[in-house]
Amino acid sequence: MPRPRQQLPPARTVSTRQRAADDSRHSTSNDEPPAVESGEIFTQTNRADETHDNVSHHFTMLLTENRRLIFENARLQEENRQLHERNSALCSRCNDALHHNSRLIAYEVSLLPYEGTDWEEYLSHVDVVAQSNGWNEQRKAQKLASSLRGPALSILSTLSTNERTEWVPLTTALSKRFGQQNLGPKWQASLEARRQKAGESLSDLAADIEKMARLALPGWPESCKEQMGVRAFLKALADEDLKRVLAAAVPESVQDALTRAQLIEAAMNKEGCWECGQGGHARAKCPKRKQPQPQEN
Structure with missing residues (x-):
């Protein structure tokens, strides 16, 4: 038997007026943005302002902290410099003391005894020995007083207790007694x-x-x-x-x-x-x- 023919649905027709209305509606929706309510716009603006304020505040805090660290670094450097200078001075003083004491122990030269002859020549001998040993005037006077013998020893009895170990009074008395000037x-x-x-x-x-x-x-x-x-x-x-x-x-x-x-x-x-x-x-x-x-x- 022959197969029956399939019935197609009737074609849907659109009138010209309806097509024009649809085109007009599509055109309007593509050209204009969707409408947004005013409350939503205000909320977005506040959020943007709050974000800007937070960034600005954070940047200000970073600048303040950086400035504080700079000042703190400068203060620490100054304290370090002062401590270095103080340490250098103490080390130099200690080295001088150690060098002076070691030189006195190992290389100190003694004065020859003085009995009252040719004071000018003996004074030159005292100066040379004192320079070699690094003596100051007080040390020179002590060494000179301890080296007196014979007639020169009687000079100490003419001086006071303090003047016996002072350079100027002791040498002045010896020069007056035994000097040839x-x-x-x-x-x-x-x-x-x-x-x-x-x-x-x-x-x-x-x-x-x-x-x-x-x-x-x-x-x-x-x-x-x-x-x-x-x-x-x-x-x-x-x-x-x-x-x-x-x-x-x-x-x-x-x-x-x-x-x-x-x-x-x-x-x-x-x-x-x-x-x-x-x-x-x-x-x-x-x-x-x-x-x-x-x-x-």
């Missing part, structure tokens, strides 16, 4: 009368004349002391031939005169004695020549 005329007369003794070497004569010239002219320039010493050295020589040859060389100082005199004397010994003609000695030490009598100063 006020005895210039006495030493000048001794220097003029100084003559070479029998058997006295040229070096011993020069050393004695240098000392006498220093004591005879205290406070004078060194050039004046050297000139007077050279003149006294030439005058004190016992050998007239040596004296003439040395005077012709015009020495500038006592040491220069001593060096030249020793060279001239060595040449004379090599050539032979000008008194007896034999070698091995100079004319001043010739056994056939009458020796001058020694003079007491």
